[in-house]
Amino acid sequence: MRRDKRVLIVGAGFAGAVHARELAEAGYLVDVVDQRDHIGGNAYDHVDRNGVRVHKYGPHLFHTSNAEVIEWLGRFSELIPYRHSVSARLPDSRLVPLPINRETLETLFDTRLSSEEEAKALLAAQADPVAEPRNADDYLRSRIGPRLTDLFFRPYTRKMWGLELEDMDPSVVKRIPLRLDYSRDYFPNDTFQVLPREGYTALFTAILDHPNISVTLNQSFDDSLRKDAGWCFNAMAIDAYFDCALGELPYRSIRFHHETRPQAEVTGTAVVNYTDTGPFTRETRWCLLPGHDSGAGTGGTTVTVEEPCSYQDNGYERYYPVKTADGRYQEIYRRYAAEAAKLERMTFIGRCGTYQYLDMHQVINQSLVQCRKWIASNS
Ligand SMILES: Cc1cc2nc3c(=O)[nH]c(=O)nc-3n(C[C@H](O)[C@H](O)[C@H](O)COP(=O)(O)OP(=O)(O)OC[C@H]3O[C@@H](n4cnc5c(N)ncnc54)[C@H](O)[C@@H]3O)c2cc1C
Incomplete structure (x- = not known):
């Protein structure tokens, strides 16, 4: 195989997986590496000991009005409808709709x-x-x-x-909505609101299931991995690639606390936000999302409580890029992006590669557009 027909992809989240599939279908041989022990990036899910499907990195609700993205995703999984709604728990424990x-x-x-x-x-x-x-x-x-x-x-x-x-x-x-009617729709403007029937990990397994794609887990990026590749699409944190030479790009992170609660106590909306001053922001009751409770548990169900923190306090798990009023981190990012543009045969992709919060549909759309453009200009 000629080197220019071989591509290295760093990260098996949506950015990496969409690039991998598009390139494989265009005849490229694709090596995907991820430092974690699983595919799916932050959308990874698994069934836990209560028989409940838990999204390891917090609830991932798919919502978009982009028909092309939905059509692309639908090739790899049946998509079941789910319109999200959220409650807020008041200090006296009453629940009210949010927004x-x-x-x-x-x-x-x-x-x-x-x-x-x-x-x-x-x-x-x-x-x-x-x-x-x-x-x-x-x-x-x-x-x-x-x-x-x-x-x-x-x-x-x-x-x-x-x-x-x-x-x-x-x-x-x-951007925070305010309703004067009784609508509880959390994403009122999005035409398509779905979940993959067998979960996100099964969806990623199908996307990456192509004879031209090989996946290596527990493998961190190393420049030597690029030696056989004509190009590298890289979803790692852009500041980490440059050893933070221009300064750190900080993120907020979240610690996830998984609890088992009696099934009968868990009713209402799948997500409940807390209004108190304690350290926790919200909880997710997974069994209230369609297809998330196998019924195999023994009466207990899993609820995950979120505790935000800085990423340094959470093993450098990067979730939300920090946005301040003076835009100082976006300015540092622009300097990294200028350095990245000088690199040969490398494009940074996805949330951490471009230091911006992106929903899943945005990452998929960006990846489809960018990758198809790259394929067209390299054929
Ligand atoms: C708590 C939370 C809730 C969210 N909820 C929603 C939601 O409800 N709806 C929605 O649309 N979006 C949601 N998102 C956003 C969604 O997670 C992202 O859009 C999506 O994960 C971005 O995909 P990505 O490929 O860019 O990044 P990631 O999913 O983070 O994938 C990047 C991958 O690169 C790997 N990697 C990083 N560095 C290296 C390295 N040096 N070497 C090898 N591998 C490396 C990582 O291990 C990771 O697997 C949520 C995000 C968070 C944090």
Whole structure:
């Protein structure tokens, strides 16, 4: 096999797996390596001792309006419909819909709102307008007032990001939806909301099942792996590739605590966010996601509680790129990207290769577009 027909892929998550499949189908011989002992990247799942399918790195809900992405994914797994909804647990343990909707307002303010106008008027009465919001706190207080801000956003932001609302850019919270009706849809604008019937790991097994693809696990990237390859698509953290020579690109990470609870106690929505000031942000009740409980357990079911932390405190598990109001880390990333552009036969891909939070459908779409372009220009 000619070297220019051989490709090395670092990372068996969505970015790497989509590249691998497209290249294999175009006739390239593809070697995929991953430092972990499993494929699937952060979407990896497995069935635990309670007979429950658990997503090892937190709940992964697939949602998109991109029909091409859904069609591509559908080649490798049956996709079952699942529309996600979330509850917030109030300090008195009552559960209310999140994002805030009319039911949330009725419960909190112990009232009945018979129209959207009444819900709007209640919010207007709560709001504490700021002429020119300079930070996330100003923006939220202007829109929903201090009570709702302090309940739903202040403790969560502190736990999730280790930041105060006052230190965050308004753009971070501008995207947070607010409903005046009773809709509980967490992703209301996405046409397709699905889960792979047999789980994500089975989906990845099918994507990588091609005679031109070989996968090596427990293998970290090393430059020597590139010697037989005409090109390398690399999903490792871009700062780690350059030994952090231009500074670190930090991430927030999460510690996952898995608990067994009596099945009968686990009802309601699959995800419950906490509003208290403790260290935990949310819990996932896996058995409430379709196809996640095999029924093989003995009455106990698995619930996973999340505790955000810095990535240094969690074995350098990189989850969410840190975004500050002054954009200092994005500036460092741009300098790494400029260095990467000078490298021969290497493209950084995916979440950590491009230092941006990307949902699964975005990674798949980017990978399909980028890889097909590369194949066309190299044929
Ligand atoms: C807690 C959490 C919840 C999420 N929930 C959702 C959701 O509900 N919906 C959604 O659409 N998206 C969700 N995402 C985002 C989703 O995980 C990403 O879009 C997706 O995993 C990105 O794929 P990737 O291939 O870029 O990265 P990854 O999945 O991280 O894969 C990268 C792979 O590269 C490997 N690697 C890294 N460095 C090296 C190295 N030096 N040598 C060898 N291998 C290496 C890693 O081991 C990893 O397997 C969530 C993310 C997190 C963290």
